[in-house]
Structure formats: structure tokens, C-alpha cells
Amino acid sequence: MSVVIAFPAAFTDERALAHAIQRVATGTIGVRLEYNCIICEEARDVVELASQLSTMLGVGSVAIANKVSTNFSDLTAAIVEVGSKIINPGERFYVKVIIQPVAKCEYVSRDIEFAASSTLAGRLASIKALPAKTEKDASRLILTVIGKKSAYVCIQLMTAPGGLIAGSQGRVLSSIHDSLSFLSCLTAAKAGFDCTRIVLPYVDKSELEINAKLVQLFAARIGRKKQTILAIPINVPAKGVVSILLKEKIISKILMQCQNNRIVFPLTAAVHPIWFIESIIQETVSAGKTPFAPLLFLSNELGRYAKEAGIELNVSAVKVAKDKLRGYGNAVDSEARLAIKHTKRLELNIGPNYFHDVIDSI
Numbered sequence: 001m002s003v004v005i006a007f008p009a010a011f012t013d014e015r016a017l018a019h020a021i022q023r024v025a026t027g028t029i030g031v032r033l034e035y036n037c038i039i040c041e042e043a044r045d046v047v048e049l050a051s052q053l054s055t056m057l058g059v060g061s062v063a064i065a066n067k068v069s070t071n072f073s074d075l076t077a078a079i080v081e082v083g084s085k086i087i088n089p090g091e092r093f094y095v096k097v098i099i100q101p102v103a104k105c106e107y108v109s110r111d112i113e114f115a116a117s118s119t120l121a122g123r124l125a126s127i128k129a130l131p132a133k134t135e136k137d138a139s140r141l142i143l144t145v146i147g148k149k150s151a152y153v154c155i156q157l158m159t160a161p162g163g164l165i166a167g168s169q170g171r172v173l174s175s176i177h178d179s180l181s182f183l184s185c186l187t188a189a190k191a192g193f194d195c196t197r198i199v200l201p202y203v204d205k206s207e208l209e210i211n212a213k214l215v216q217l218f219a220a221r222i223g224r225k226k227q228t229i230l231a232i233p234i235n236v237p238a239k240g241v242v243s244i245l246l247k248e249k250i251i252s253k254i255l256m257q258c259q260n261n262r263i264v265f266p267l268t269a270a271v272h273p274i275w276f277i278e279s280i281i282q283e284t285v286s287a288g289k290t291p292f293a294p295l296l297f298l299s300n301e302l303g304r305y306a307k308e309a310g311i312e313l314n315v316s317a318v319k320v321a322k323d324k325l326r327g328y329g330n331a332v333d334s335e336a337r338l339a340i341k342h343t344k345r346l347e348l349n350i351g352p353n354y355f356h357d358v359i360d361s362i
Helices: 013-025 045-052 072-086 108-124 179-190 204-222 242-257 274-286 300-310 330-342 354-361
Strands: 001-010 030-034 039-043 059-068 091-101 140-144 150-157 197-202 226-232 261-266 288-293 344-349
Touching: 001 013, 001 045, 001 150, 013 030, 013 039, 013 045, 030 288, 045 059, 045 108, 059 072, 072 091, 072 108, 072 150, 072 288, 091 108, 108 204, 179 197, 179 204, 179 261, 197 242, 226 330, 226 354, 242 261, 242 274, 242 330, 274 288, 344 354
Parallel strands: 091 140, 197 226, 261 288
Antiparallel strands: 001 039, 001 059, 030 039, 059 150, 140 150, 226 344
């Protein structure tokens, strides 16, 4: 019998995640906790379910597994059978067995690992597949989880986004208008905030298309089925380096005028001047809103986060003196008010044509 196992990310409430999986799963499935693992049974399509859970926030990793007996001989034979099918020629494999505290067995993990590894090594000698000394050295991991009544030999392992359960921390409002804002939204979502209401600012058609692609990617990353977009055309009253800060200032003014009390800003000390960051935070608090800046203290990590998210990070430190922005105060307020008047609200289902749906709706 094939099942899907969801391994909760660190700090995730397992029971809450089990309920969330039950809600979002396509079709009727049986969901139960095996200590700190979530076992999903009776799915019509385990591959589809595993793929769905691999995009779910709060899940650290997902596995498709065979449910087998905990008997020593039966379990060893099951691990060898799976390993014989999934290990490729020349691969270094590692058999890892996790015995949960609730399991009732008279052997230890090392007993099963040694027996299965030895048998596999003999069986796969013809294709030059050998056991690795450690999990880190292996190119193929064969994971087995032993629960209270059954054991689960994993056929396929997939990484998932991790983080906290989507929406568990309440709603926030954010914008997606460049790579930093995308990472800011994604970081907030992984921290459990509901970021399904997105402001989409753009200065021209080209930027609209770029930002719409980021919105589509964000939707795919957080695994949501619906999203609310506030598409807002903006005009930046200057060019050059100063325009970068003016654009952020206009967008921050727009966000402050929206109904949400919690606002996510894509501010980081690695790019934006500290005086600029302080000014936006102070204005937000004065407006009775709560500012969040998930990227504030990151620097070198931004490049790694962007790579993991699948985007290009084209940013550099913005060096602009404070007095250069003082003369644009009225223009910023005026452009923000004008932009809000031309807001277009989109309520869209997320699917394969989501990018085109966004563009066509605007």
C-alpha cells in the first residue's frame, strides 16, 4: 500500500498542519499523526497529493512510501526491494531508519540499516552501486520510518518550502514590484503570514509584465488557489538613482492608504539608506499601521535566497543623501493619491495561465 508522508518543518504545529492538509487535499484522504510525521492514506493519486503537499508552507519535506510490516525480516526485504528499484548504476546509497518513540520493536535502527545495506550491496554489485559511509556522502537516500503499527519505506523524497503554516499569523499587505519585494513577500509568507492580497505597482507595460511574472511565481511558491491583486499604475517624478527611493516612497504611501493594518516593506540595510528605512517605519507607525521588514538585516543571504526562489537579484546599495529627497515630498504625495484613484482590483484563480490572466485583466 502506498502512502504520502508529510514531514513538518521546524516550529510547525503538527496537529494544525494535519488539519490544514486535510482541508487542502484534493479528494477524500485519511490523515493521521505518527508521532511527528503526518501519514496520508487512501489518496486516489499519491503522486498528485505528494506534489500538492510539496508546495505547502509548514511542510519540510514529502515522501511517497510503501506501508509495510515492522517485522525485522519483512522490513529488511522491503527496503532491499525498494533500493533495488531506485538506485542507479554507480550511485552511493545510504539506508537510514528512523524508529519513532511510539514504535514497538525489539531491534535498533542500526540493525536494520546494516542488514539492508549489506544485502543491497551484494545485489547491486553488478552495477557498481556501493553503500556510503554517511548520509552526506550518499547520492541516494533510502529512508524508512517505523511507527507504532507499521513501517514506511520511502520510494521518493521531495523538498517542501518549510516555514510556518500559511495564514497562521494573520494577514499582511505587501507589494511585488521587484526582486527584493518578491523575497520580502516570500519571507513573510514562510513566517506564517497571509500574503494573498498583493499590490502590483508598475510604471509601464514592460514593468507590468516583469512584475506579473513575479506575482505568478509567488503564487506558485506559496501554493495558493486564489489571489487578490491591486494593480496600480504609478509615475515616478525623477530619474537616476534618486528615482529608486522615490518609487519605494510612493509605493509605501499607497500601502499605508490601504485597509490592512500590517504592512510588509522590502527594506534592507544592505540596499537602502538607514535614514530612508527609518522614515518609512516612522510614517507607517504614525499612520496607525504596523510595519514589517523581513529582509532588514540581511546582506549576503539575499543572493542565496533569490537563487533558491528561482529569481535574479539585480540590486546594489543606493547612496542618496537625505536632503535630495526633501524637495519631492509634495510630488510623492500627489503621485500616490493619483495612483490609488486608478487602482484596479483583480480576484483571480491561480492556474497555468495566471500570468496572462493578470495581463489581460489589466
